Amino acid sequence: MLQQLLQQANFLELTLANPAFMAEERAAIADHTGVELWDTGVLVFTPLQTVPTEDIVLSSGIHGNETAPIELCNQLIHDILQQKIVLQQRLMFIFGNPPAMIEGTRFVTENLNRLFNGEYANPSVATNEERQRAAKLESYVQRFFQSGGRSRFHYDLHTAIRRSHHQRFAICPFRPEKPHLKQQLAFLNAAGVDAFLMHHEATTTFSYASSVKYQAEAFTVELGKVMPFGQNDLSQLAATREMLIRVISESEFPALTYQPENLVLYRVCRSLNKHFADFTFAFSNDLPNFTQFAKGEVLAYENNQPITAEYAGEAIVFPNAQVPIGQRAALCVIADDAITLA
Numbered sequence: 460m461l462q463q464l465l466q467q468a469n470f471l472e473l474t475l476a477n478p479a480f481m482a483e484e485r486a487a488i489a490d491h492t493g494v495e496l497w498d499t500g501v502l503v504f505t506p507l508q509t510v511p512t513e514d515i516v517l518s519s520g521i522h523g524n525e526t527a528p529i530e531l532c533n534q535l536i537h538d539i540l541q542q543k544i545v546l547q548q549r550l551m552f553i554f555g556n557p558p559a560m561i562e563g564t565r566f567v568t569e570n571l572n573r574l575f576n577g578e579y580a581n582p583s584v585a586t587n588e589e590r591q592r593a594a595k596l597e598s599y600v601q602r603f604f605q606s607g608g609r610s611r612f613h614y615d616l617h618t619a620i621r622r623s624h625h626q627r628f629a630i631c632p633f634r635p636e637k638p639h640l641k642q643q644l645a646f647l648n649a650a651g652v653d654a655f656l657m658h659h660e661a662t663t664t665f666s667y668a669s670s671v672k673y674q675a676e677a678f679t680v681e682l683g684k685v686m687p688f689g690q691n692d693l694s695q696l697a698a699t700r701e702m703l704i705r706v707i708s709e710s711e712f713p714a715l716t717y718q719p720e721n722l723v724l725y726r727v728c729r730s731l732n733k734h735f736a737d738f739t740f741a742f743s744n745d746l747p748n749f750t751q752f753a754k755g756e757v758l759a760y761e762n763n764q765p766i767t768a769e770y771a772g773e774a775i776v777f778p779n780a781q782v783p784i785g786q787r788a789a790l791c792v793i794a795d796d797a798i799t800l801a
């Protein structure tokens with residue numbers, strides 16, 4: 460498999476052809492970069508002639524139909540294999556859910572991005588492919604980060620189901636003891652991200668798991684809107700690509716000035732969870748993420764009761780009434796330029 464990958468330099472094609480399993484193998488690119496295939500969709504590069512200071516995880520395809528970041532990562536992998544990019548940092552690529560990528564769906568049985576931080580082992584739920592994949596992905600991330608001594612980063616790349624007033628935005632995992640870093644927000648801002656949501660509670664997402672378990676600088680990054688493979692305009696991600704190349708191929712993390720005037724900080728004020736099967740939103744399916752509501756305006760109905768905006772300017776992100784009962788149906792956010800950063 461690895462020989463085929465080295466020759467054809469198309470990890471996406473290889474992953475889609477082998478969605479369930481790939482045996483571990485290792486090789487090298489010339490004499491400067493180690494390549495290790497750990498499983499289907501899991502590839503690790505190690506610089507052999509420099510001493511890396513950073514361990515960087517770039518995951519995509521955690522939701523199978525969010526294809527633009529998968530295509531972007533596949534291009535980066537291609538360019539690394541073809542020696543157009545020479546790495547200075549350790550780098551792990553993950554294509555999260557190959558069976559869902561083949562089906563062109565968000566997931567096959569269960570939303571993979573609700574199964575991390577050990578939720579995959581919840582004894583009250585029967586196991587399935589996504590639960591098994593979450594367990595494996597967490598173990599690969601642990602193995603990647605465990606050798607220690609280097610700074611840890613995890614950018615979990617997604618696209619949103621709806622259009623958004625902010626075309627690219629990031630979700631910053633809840634970490635009450637440690638403010639998020641201006642360095643990281645400046646980096647993501649230079650990568651085209653212009654809004655940041657500060658999460659208000661622990662979750663079971665991939666980025667939260669890397670943040671809480673390994674103290675990684677970890678983010679869920681939304682890079683536009685869901686499109687089928689082949690229909691993405693990757694020129695929209697030119698800045699993202701450029702900054703990702705910089706972070707993996709420079710010897711130090713890119714030094715960028717934090718420019719608050721170029722971005723909006725939001726705090727998540729509450730998660731609207733679905734409790735009853737009749738949960739519906741009071742707005743249309745094409746209302747963009749970050750649309751603001753007036754205080755008291757009806758956002759949704761559930762159990763025949765209205766759910767209203769608690770604050771003037773409260774905005775809705777990721778509304779999805781189709782989620783199973785008990786899961787998040789939307790996040791309510793409010794712009795807040797007083798959020799503490801370090």
Ligand SMILES: O=C(O)CCC(=O)N[C@@H](CCC(=O)O)C(=O)O
Binds near residue numbers: 617618
């Ligand atoms: O557009 C949507 O409704 C969902 C896009 C998406 O997959 N977002 C992530 C965010 C994860 C987080 O809160 O960190 C998700 O829902 O898993």
Ligand SMILES: [Zn+2]
Binds near residue numbers: 522618
């Ligand atoms: Zn997603």
